[in-house]
Amino acid sequence: MIVLGLTGSIGMGKSTTAGMFEAEGVPVHDSDAAVHKLYEGEAVPIVEEHFPGTAIAGKVDRARLAEAVVGNREALSKLERLIHPLVRRDADRFVEDHRRRGTPLVVLDIPLLFETDGTSRVDKIAVVTAPAHVQRERVLSRPGMTEEKYEKILARQVPDEEKRKRADFVIDTSRGLEPAREAVRDIISQLTKG
Template sequence: MSAPPAPPPPRRLGLTGSIGAGKSTVAALLRERGLTVLDADAEARAVTQDPAALAEIEAAFPGVVRGGVLDRAALAEAAFADPARLARLNAITHPRVRARMLALEQAAATRGERWIVQDVPLLFEGGLDAQMDAVLVVDAPLDLRLARVTARSGLTAQEVLARDVRQMPAEEKRKRATFVLDNSGDLAGLERQVDAALAGLGIQLPAVSGQQEESPSQS
C-alpha cells in the first residue's frame, strides 16, 4: 500500500522591519489570530546552543565561547565590525537556521495550515523575500524607533544607528512590501492594519487562536 501524498507546503508570509519598528508586536498579534509564526532569531539562538555549531564558531572567533556558552556580546563585537567575518558567521549559522525553519514549516503543513509567517529581521538583505508569497513590513519614524530601542536595551542612540545603517533603508523595504504596517500610532490602529492586510491576502484565520509553533528539538 502506497504512502499517502505529502501535504502541500503552506504559503509563506514574510514579516520584517527595521530595528525598533515593532516587528515583535506584530508577530504577537499574528499569533493571537491563530497563525504560526516562525521566529528566525529564536531559531538562531537555538542553533548557537548546539555543540557542533559552537565548535565552528569558536574556531572562527576564538574566545567567544566560554565554558560551553556563547558570549553573544563578544561575538557581535568580533563579527559585525568586519563584513568578511560576518559572512563567515552567517555561513556557519544560516544553513542550520534554514533547516530548523523548514522542519517547522513541514510540521505546519502536516497540521493542514495554509499560511505560515516567517519572522526574519534581515529578510530583504538575505534575499529571502524571493521565497515569500507576500511580505509585511512594519515601519515607524526613525526618531520613534531610536527612542524605543534605547529605552528597552540600554544601547545609545549612536549604537542603534550603527545597527540600523547595516540594514536596508526603511524606505526601500516599504517599496518592496506587499503591505506596510505603520506602527507610529496606538496598538488598536496597528491591529486594524494587521487585520486589513490579512483580509487583503485572503488569509482565513483558524477558528482557535493562540497557536504556538514547536521547535524540532521539542517533543
C-alpha cells in the same frame, strides 16, 4: 498554504507584531529565537571554531561574540555565512511541517528578509514601519545601545522606504497597539479568505 514574510528595520516593532499574528492563531517562525536556540546547541562548536573564546559552558556568549564581530564587516559576514543556512533549514522544516498539517497561513519573522535574499522563500511580504524619530527613540532606549551602534546597524539594513515599496502589506506601529492589531487581522483575513 501562504507563507508571509514579516520584516522591518531595527526598532520598528516587528517582534510585537509577530506576537499579534501568534495571538490570532497564526504559527510564527522567529529567526532570532532560532539563532538563540542554535547558540545553545548545534552552532556552538561551529562558532567556537571560527571565533575562539566565544563559547562558555557549552553556549555561545553573545556579548563575547558581539565583541568579535561588531564593527568588523568581514567577521560579521563570516558569522552570517555560518549561521544563516542553519536558521534557513530550521525555517524550512517549520514550513514543511505546517504544509503537511494543512495550515492555511504561516509567518516567517525574518529581520533581514531583503538583505539576505529571503524574498524567494515567501509568498507575500509584510513590512513593519514607524517614522524615523520613533524608531530612533525606541532603539536608543535599549540597554547598551549607543548612537554609533545604531548607525552601524542602520547602515547594513535596506532603508525603510525601500522596504515599504517592496512590501505587499505595511503595518505602521507608531499609531499604537490596537491599530497595528487591526492591520494584522486585516492581513490574515485577506490571505485566508476563500
